[in-house]
Amino acid sequence: MLFLYLMKVSMLLAILTLGYRWLIQFETFSKLNRALLWLNVAAAWSLPLIPLADWGPVEVQAEFHQTIPKIAEAIPVVRQEISSFNPAPSIINRQHLPQWNFMDVLTLIYLAGVAFTAAIFLFQVGRLIRLLWKSPSQKSTDGVIFICDEHNTSPYSFFRWVIYNPQNHSKSTLQHILAHETEHVLQCHSLDLLLAELQRIVLWFNPFAWFHQRLVQANLEYLADRGVLDRGCEKKEYQFDLLRTVLQNRELPLTNSFAQSLLKKRIRMMNKKPSHYLAWGKYGLLIGILYLSSAFVAPYTAKVTEFLPPLVGVVFEAPSQTDAQVERPIETKQNLIPVAAPKAITTIDSSQTVKPEKVKSKWIVEQNGTLYYAISPLATWDDINEIKKEVKRFGAEMNINSIEYDPLQKFITHLTVHIETKGGSSKATEGEGKFVPMKGESGYIGKSQMGTGGDQPQLVKALQDDYDKALEFAKAHETEYFEYRLVQKINDEKLGSSSRGLEKGALEGEHAAEILSSQGVGKSKDNLLKLTSMHRDAECYLDSQPTTLSELNELPFSKFKAIKIIRDSRGKEYIIVYSK
Structure with a gap:
């Protein structure tokens, strides 16, 4: 069983x-x-x-x-052959011999594996507890206990404790390390690691238990990284500190380390745009x-009369960011850049000056007690987060109810912004289509009034510049958008589609003759694009304009860039030629 x-x-x-x-x-x-x-x-x-x-x-x-029983009954020959190997009764007296069977051996191997992995785990936890017991500590106002360990090479956290060696890191790197490890502590990440570790011990023979543990660890690092960035930490500097410390190793279980080896994935997640709602x-x-x-x-029953009530979901929330959050100057080669850090860090060096946070962004202008903001079609999530923080400083709450990008994910096409204050709220929607950049969303918040729009000259010019750049990009990639619409139209008609593309270099390389023979696309002797009669029934386009097969065959090869051949489930072909 x-x-x-x-x-x-x-x-x-x-x-x-x-x-x-x-x-x-x-x-x-x-x-x-x-x-x-x-x-x-x-x-x-x-x-x-x-x-x-x-x-x-x-x-x-x-x-x-x-x-399953039917399959077993269908192989009587195998059962008969197996039974024929049963030896004849032996005359040896087995009364005093231990009666071992295959399941007993498996049980012994399994328990030995559990004991071995558990012993290693307990030994390492014992080392960690001994370190925590004998090392001096300092407790922050958030309940985080900081321990300095001169032998530590890579900082890590364990439940309420953060272990680090200040001598191994610069001032700025140490601040990022402590902010990261504090996020692990405040979000109780050690509980997740403990559960994953216990499961790995019990299922030591299952490689997916080990893999699950790594997935848990990776997600906790994503959560801690996001918590640090949400507190106002500068992303690039934080990533550089990751790179500087990632080569350090640790060997203690149940700990969250700043120097995790999954550096590439962590940076990828930090730079990734929020997932689309379709990801649900x-x-x-x-x-x-x-x-x-x-x-x-599940155990099989013909009829179920009673069953357990449905599970109650657990909601995990990151610790709230209070207004008491402070800044810590981070030293760089050029100057001192203020970066927000958890309040717990201030207990380590109380001599540093606490200053009110001032975020300098070209999308924020403060004049005469009024905050003016703007979100351009090329705005990044860093820009939006900076705006949200400044809006919050003015006593309001900004929520992005919806945001959509063009198919190439280069500019914002649709945006809905909702601003709420104690005295009221406002909601604005901007966007004209899936392939057209929005013109930009702007607004203002004052002591007694708020609204959308506003004619702040600096923001008006910045919005117009970004809008012009987005329009220029959309025009340069008009053919890609046309291809996207064409495929979408085929799919809307519930016709599956497949496609293949060929670049100019492929039609001039060593496989050019083979491509011409098999796919009907190549270069003619007159240095023109050549499409064979294989595509005589195709619907043809030059860039985004309808054309014919004969007109495509008159296109100078020097103006040819690439070709995309799309085929729907009925066998109909669509050819799009990209030109320079």
């Missing part, structure tokens, strides 16, 4: 871990991903014990349980996988 249960847990954990890895891992909803990783563990260990309810895939489960479909797909998988692991 134990091995059957562990096999079911392992199978379900493998399915959910792979589903998370392929569908969810790099979505920016890191808090939701944290809850989902907890749900994966809870489902893997509970579903094999819970009979399938009436709403479950009972028919699938019944078919599965009925198929991936979460629905993973829940569907969990729903179907329950048919193969």
Whole structure:
């Protein structure tokens, strides 16, 4: 029974871990991903014990349980051959010999593996507790305990403790390190690591338990990085500090380290734009996988009369950012740049001056007690976050209710901004189409009034400059947008499509003759583009303008850039030629 249960847990954990890895891992909803990783563990260990309810895939489960005996009955020859190997009764007296069977050996191997991994874990935890016990500490107002360890090479956190060596890092790097580790402590990340570690010990034979632990660790690093950046830390400087410390190693379990080896993924997540709302479909797909998988692991019953109540979801929230947040000057080669840091860090060096935060952004202008802001079509999320922080400083709350980008993700096409204060609220929507940049959204907040628009000259000029740049980009990539619309039209008609593209260099290389023969595209002897009769029924376009096959064959090859051939499920072809 134990091995059957562990096999079911392992199978379900493998399915959910792979589903998370392929569908969810790099979505920016890191808090939701944290809850989902907890749900994966809870489902893997509970579903094999819970009979399938009436709403479950009972028919699938019944078919599965009925198929297995049929398969076994279909191989009588194998059973007969196996039984023929049973030896004749022996005359040796076995009364005093231990009766070992295959399951006993498996149990012994499994328990030995659990004991070995648990012993290593306990030994390392013991070393960590001994270090915490004998080292001097300093407690911050947030309850974070900082410990200086002269032998430490890479800072890390463990529940309420942050262990670091100030001699190994510059002043600015140390501030980023402590801000990062403080986020781990405030968000209780050690609980996640403890759960993943215990699961890995119990399922030491399952590679997906080890893989799940790495996914948990990666997501916690994404959460801590995002927490530090949301507190106002300068992204590029923070990433440089990551690079400077990432080569340092640690060997203690249950700890969150600033110098994690998944540097590339962390920087990728920090620079990634927030996931589109369509990404929620991936979460629905993973829940569907969990729903179907329950048919193969839950205990089979013909009729369920009682079952457990539904699980209550746990909502994980990052610690709130209070107005008491302070700045710490970070030393660079040029000057001192104020960067917000957690209040806990101020307890380490109280001699530093605390100054009110002043964010200098070209999209924010403060005049005569009124805050003017603007969001251009080329605005980044860093720009928007800076604006939101300044708006909050003026006693208002800015929410981006919706934001859409062009298909190439280069400029904002649609934006809805909602500003709320104690005295009222305002909402503005900007955007004209999916392929057209918005002109920009602006507004102002004063002591007794607020609104959208405003004629602040500096912001008006900046908005116009970015709008012109976005229009210029849209015009330069008009053919790409046309291709996107064409494919979208085919899909809207519920016709599947496939496509292949060829660059100019491919039609002049060593495989040019083969491409001309197999795909009907090449270069003629007269240095013209050549499309064979293979495409005589195709719908042709030169850039975004309709044309004919004969006109395409008159295009000088020097003006040719690339070709895209799209085919729908009916076999109809669409040819788009990109020209210089």
